[in-house]
Amino acid sequence: MDTNLQIQNKKLELIQWLSTIEDLTFLEKISDLISRENKKDWANQISDAERQSIEKGIVQADAGKLNPHSKAREIYGKRI
Template sequence: MNTDLQIQNKKLELIQWLSTIEDLHILDKISDMISCERKKDWWDDISEAEKRSIEKGIAQADAGKLNPHSKARKIYGKRI
């Protein structure tokens, strides 16, 4: 069975199961889980190297080590 068909079948199974639930506590838990998934932070999905790079940039900005846009233009030219 191809993956797309498996996914569609699983969705239908879940929809059918969900439609039979009468326990408000369970429905609230499912709603909370869905809300948490929607609020997922991009920070959790980036690599450690990317996090270190961002943190380094924030530290430099906090220390006042900023360059104006005009200087970046001179350094990087048309790439930005």
């Protein structure tokens, strides 16, 4: 079974199970868990390579090594 189908099946199982819960306290705990997961800082979820690239860009910007948008258009053309 492909991964996408497994994901969809799991979602349906969870929806069906959740629809049977009558305990408000339990539902609130689930809701709190979802809220905490959604509030995670994206910066903690990026790879080391992405983090290093961002840090390199900040160092370059702090050093005044910036190019105007027109220069980026010249270099990268229609890709941006």
